[in-house]
Amino acid sequence: MEAHNPAGHAVAVALGCCIQVFDCRSQHSSEAPMEHAAAVRDLTFDPAGRMLLSGGDDKCARAWDAATGSLLHTWEAPKKISAVAFSGDSRVALFADNTITALVVAPGGRRLASADRDGKVRVSVLPRTPLLGVPEIQSFCLGHTAFASCVAFADCPAGLRMLSGSGDGTVRLWDPESGSLLATLAASALPAVPAADGAGAAAADQAAEDAAVDEELLEKAAVAAPSGHLWLYPREELPPAVLCIAVAPDGRTAAIAVEGQPELLVLDVDGAAGTLTLTQELELPGLTRPTAAAFDRDGRLWVVGGVAAEGARAGVLQLRVAVRGSHGGFFAEGAGGLAAAAQAAVEAAYTGGSEEGAVAHTGAAPLQLNSQLKKRVFSEELTAVRKRTRAEQ
Amino acid sequence: MKKPKGGKLGIKEERAATAGRTHPKKRLYRSRAHSNPLSDMRASDAPTTPADVDWAALYPAYFSSDEAAQGSSRARQPGEPTVRFVDVGCGFGGLLVRLSPLFPDTLILGMELRDKVALYVKERVLALRREHAGQYGNVACVRTNSQKYLPNFFRKGQLTKLFFLFPDPHFKVQNHRRRIISPQLLAEYAYLLAPGGRVYTATDVPELGTWMAARLDEHVLFRRLSEEEVAGDVAGGMLTSATEEGMKVARNEGQTFVAIYERIQPVEEAA
Numbered sequence: 001m002e003a004h005n006p007a008g009h010a011v012a013v014a015l016g017c018c019i020q021v022f023d024c025r026s027q028h029s030s031e032a033p034m035e036h037a038a039a040v041r042d043l044t045f046d047p048a049g050r051m052l053l054s055g056g057d058d059k060c061a062r063a064w065d066a067a068t069g070s071l072l073h074t075w076e077a078p079k080k081i082s083a084v085a086f087s088g089d090s091r092v093a094l095f096a097d098n099t100i101t102a103l104v105v106a107p108g109g110r111r112l113a114s115a116d117r118d119g120k121v122r123v124s125v126l127p128r129t130p131l132l133g134v135p136e137i138q139s140f141c142l143g144h145t146a147f148a149s150c151v152a153f154a155d156c157p158a159g160l161r162m163l164s165g166s167g168d169g170t171v172r173l174w175d176p177e178s179g180s181l182l183a184t185l186a187a188s189a190l191p192a193v194p195a196a197d198g199a200g201a202a203a204a205d206q207a208a209e210d211a212a213v214d215e216e217l218l219e220k221a222a223v224a225a226p227s228g229h230l231w232l233y234p235r236e237e238l239p240p241a242v243l244c245i246a247v248a249p250d251g252r253t254a255a256i257a258v259e260g261q262p263e264l265l266v267l268d269v270d271g272a273a274g275t276l277t278l279t280q281e282l283e284l285p286g287l288t289r290p291t292a293a294a295f296d297r298d299g300r301l302w303v304v305g306g307v308a309a310e311g312a313r314a315g316v317l318q319l320r321v322a323v324r325g326s327h328g329g330f331f332a333e334g335a336g337g338l339a340a341a342a343q344a345a346v347e348a349a350y351t352g353g354s355e356e357g358a359v360a361h362t363g364a365a366p367l368q369l370n371s372q373l374k375k376r377v378f379s380e381e382l383t384a385v386r387k388r389t390r391a392e393q
Numbered sequence: 394m395k396k397p398k399g400g401k402l403g404i405k406e407e408r409a410a411t412a413g414r415t416h417p418k419k420r421l422y423r424s425r426a427h428s429n430p431l432s433d434m435r436a437s438d439a440p441t442t443p444a445d446v447d448w449a450a451l452y453p454a455y456f457s458s459d460e461a462a463q464g465s466s467r468a469r470q471p472g473e474p475t476v477r478f479v480d481v482g483c484g485f486g487g488l489l490v491r492l493s494p495l496f497p498d499t500l501i502l503g504m505e506l507r508d509k510v511a512l513y514v515k516e517r518v519l520a521l522r523r524e525h526a527g528q529y530g531n532v533a534c535v536r537t538n539s540q541k542y543l544p545n546f547f548r549k550g551q552l553t554k555l556f557f558l559f560p561d562p563h564f565k566v567q568n569h570r571r572r573i574i575s576p577q578l579l580a581e582y583a584y585l586l587a588p589g590g591r592v593y594t595a596t597d598v599p600e601l602g603t604w605m606a607a608r609l610d611e612h613v614l615f616r617r618l619s620e621e622e623v624a625g626d627v628a629g630g631m632l633t634s635a636t637e638e639g640m641k642v643a644r645n646e647g648q649t650f651v652a653i654y655e656r657i658q659p660v661e662e663a664a
């Protein structure tokens with residue numbers, strides 16, 4: 001998990017319960033421990049870059065001084081906090097629990113987007129005094145067929161647009177005012193059936209078998225819904241999820257991290273035409289599993305990757321910075337760059353443990369949040385099947 | 394299809410035996426009284442978007458047979474009939490049956506969480522349609538969790554009446570978030586209702602009545618109707634007598650607390 005200071009010289013990274021802030025200018029990393037009692041789920045700088053807000057499984061949201069790392073305030077919630085955001089004027093901290101997976105305030109500060117485990121993305125009118133609640137919903141953006149994992153706004157010349165990513169493997173472009181779906185881009189697909197010798201035929205057989213299983217499930221569900229109303233997503237088998245969407249300040253470029261994929265996808269966002277186009281598959285040397293990305297004000301792309309063991313205070317963490325070349329494509333920033341120091345500091349801080357430990361972590365689940373969501377979906381499906389069976393008897 | 398086993402709730406057997414000519418028997422459709430709407434998560438309960446609902450199958454009398462044949466793949470036509478009234482947690486469907494002849498030009502949908510209860514309502518509506526040719530075509534029921542999926546069924550501002558009659562009380566404080574009227578859900582109801590649309594609540598639990606009214610009173614997008622306005626509201630007049638739960642309360646000479654609110658559009662915040 002990563003947040004980037006909009007002022008452009010610090011990056012905050014959460015791994016397990018711990019947060020670290022690396023200041024590239026002073027080449028300083030926060031020393032005071034910035035910790036939650038359980039895994040940190042979300043992390044963000046305020047628009048001015050002075051504070052950091054984090055929320056986690058310990059049911060706490062915490063505000064930190066971004067420069068010193070000292071704790072400014074703690075809020076306790078009745079449920080695990082899964083998403084946090086600052087209001088546009090930095091004066092209000094917003095947080096959401098459990099079923100909400102992401103919370104983002106739009107440029108201009110008058111819209112709030114939230115994504116949830118049911119695949120819904122909701123756009124609300126953010127009042128000037130959100131302390132009294134957020135009572136007015138502007139739109140629902142519906143179309144994802146698995147959990148929604150991330151949202152980002154794109155301030156396009158044609159108007160405000162929004163992107164969302166999901167466990168269904170797609171990135172979608174929306175008009176947040178009306179909730180209409182403008183474009184869908186498949187960022188990942190179901191893994192191909194592992195090919196043994198003379199694989200083609202075997203794969204085809206497998207595919208046919210899978211289709212037959214789907215048919216059977218559909219039939220079963222149809223029996224359980226006698227009036228013929230039937231909505232069934234084959235949710236047990238999900239493609240790799242979209243983990244993170246970062247939108248550049250130009251509102252025209254987006255970078256996408258996909259679960260388990262070494263490349264970031266760079267997209268061209270055409271808000272006027274309502275299109276998403278893949279322009280680059282960006283591989284950064286030394287970054288094996290990008291999980292989070294953010295653009296700074298100058299359009300540089302900061303990418304964090306690595307793995308954490310469940311609830312661990314250690315793991316493998318990699319930080320890379322990509323810049324845009326004259327030809328428009330991104331490439332890794334060279335050694336002398338601003339982020340090099342932070343990069344070194346990050347790696348020192350998190351791979352400090354034993355060599356063995358690090359190797360073990362690499363084999364662990366790519367991202368906690370995500371594996372959790374998937375488990376959830378799976379058990380939902382099980383519940384459904386169990387219920388249907390019960391209803392039939 | 395698997396052969397239904399004998400047992401207390403052999404609905405299918407019973408249905409076969411009565412050969413669809415009589416009304417369904419309510420006792421066969423009873424199931425556990427309260428469910429936890431927050432833990433009830435069933436992926437196949439909901440369409441992805443309102444356009445994915447096969448409305449022609451729910452209200453065949455209001456669509457041509459051509460449209461019905463296309464199922465949910467049919468593109469929605471502008472001006473086609475859409476649901477305006479929703480009975481949330483419709484139970485055994487008493488309100489639907491009462492409203493149907495009073496609002497013959499309005500499509501009315503009951504939403505019910507419990508499988509068997511929803512099935513009962515569907516059967517009840519089908520039986521009524523058979524017995525009274527040309528009537529009851531405007532009411533239907535779906536089994537779903539309305540606390541999660543209302544926006545998957547209806548568009549912004551589509552509804553004009555939302556009924557919450559005798560909802561489950563969820564007494565314990567830590568279970569208040571399961572209540573069907575809550576600040577979060579009221580935002581959703583306000584989104585679904587057209588300005589001027591109404592929310593109807595009724596309960597025999599005084600504490601819940603106070604709680605629902607308090608949540609609605611403090612919500613900026615709702616305004617409580619005056620007594621005069623309530624008196625002039627046809628649907629409002631039947632809240633205590635139309636539903637099974639209401640009749641039970643009346644039989645036991647219990648008191649019912651009714652509150653009706655209007656969806657308002659407050660003046661824009663100064664920019």
Ligand SMILES: C[S@@+](CC[C@H](N)C(=O)[O-])C[C@H]1O[C@@H](n2cnc3c(N)ncnc32)[C@H](O)[C@@H]1O
Pocket residue numbers: 428430481482483484485487504505506507510537538539540541557558559560561636637638639
């Ligand atoms: C006490 S009953 C009242 C039924 C009916 N309104 C009446 O007055 O007779 C409450 C009903 O709401 C249903 N219900 C509770 N939570 C629900 C939910 N989230 N979505 C749909 N129905 C729900 C219950 O299954 C139950 O049938």
